[in-house]
Amino acid sequence: MQNLGDAIQASSMNTWALEGPFRLVKVVGLAAEAYMRGQGKISGYFTQEKFLYGLTPAQIEQVLGLRSNELSPMARVYAFARLPKSDEVEFKLTAAFAGGKPFDDGQFDQIMQARADFRAGVDTHKRSWSETVQAYPPGSGMVPQWTFKAGQGVPVGNLIATITPQLPFPRPNGSIKPYTPHNRGPIR
Numbered sequence: 001m002q003n004l005g006d007a008i009q010a011s012s013m014n015t016w017a018l019e020g021p022f023r024l025v026k027v028v029g030l031a032a033e034a035y036m037r038g039q040g041k042i043s044g045y046f047t048q049e050k051f052l053y054g055l056t057p058a059q060i061e062q063v064l065g066l067r068s069n070e071l072s073p074m075a076r077v078y079a080f081a082r083l084p085k086s087d088e089v090e091f092k093l094t095a096a097f098a099g100g101k102p103f104d105d106g107q108f109d110q111i112m113q114a115r116a117d118f119r120a121g122v123d124t125h126k127r128s129w130s131e132t133v134q135a136y137p138p139g140s141g142m143v144p145q146w147t148f149k150a151g152q153g154v155p156v157g158n159l160i161a162t163i164t165p166q167l168p169f170p171r172p173n174g175s176i177k178p179y180t181p182h183n184r185g186p187i188r
Contacts (some may be wrong), residue, residue, distance in 0.1 A: 012091040012144060016083050018157075020172075021050035021179075024080045025160065027060055029071045041153035042080060045092070049160070051143045051187055052077065052169040054178035060163070063187055065095045065139025074164045079157035088152040095139025110135055142187050 015022045026042045036042060045064075052060060057071035098107060115135070163169050168176045178186040
């Protein structure tokens with residue numbers, strides 16, 4: 001018999017695919033891309049392709065709860081070479097939960113300290129080509145996210161797209177119409 005956590009994780013994985021809008025993807029900036037390529041595997045947080053349609057790097061940062069300028073000057077979106085197994089990943093609900101936890105005063109304090117460090121010129125380039133505040137704000141509550149457990153990952157698949165401020169992430173047919181779940185409007 002499954003416990004509730006296992007059932008939730010299994011349910012979250014039902015739509016995973018290696019092609020199409022439910023494809024699992026990893027979005028990286030250029031510095032993180034070099035790190036990932038050096039490792040030969042995708043690790044860390046990931047989501048599904050459809051949630052990125054029509055978005056620029058800055059919009060993806062907001063939706064996924066990434067650091068400002070982390071995807072500057074451009075972002076790369078990679079497919080997975082294979083689907084992860086359930087024992088390799090953890091479901092982290094949505095991007096609104098930085099680190100899989102609800103936003104609280106402690107996280108606010110960490111963000112404020114990271115901003116002070118940034119102003120002081122401390123630690124501004126960790127896996128980013130652009131200076132950035134080393135704190136992850138909450139992202140969209142409409143975008144599911146998962147993360148690999150420590151030491152886990154899957155081989156890097158094909159590069160799907162290079163995204164710039166002028167070239168948003170396209171759908172397979174070339175359209176840049178944003179994904180609109182349940183006819184609610186674009187992801188925010």
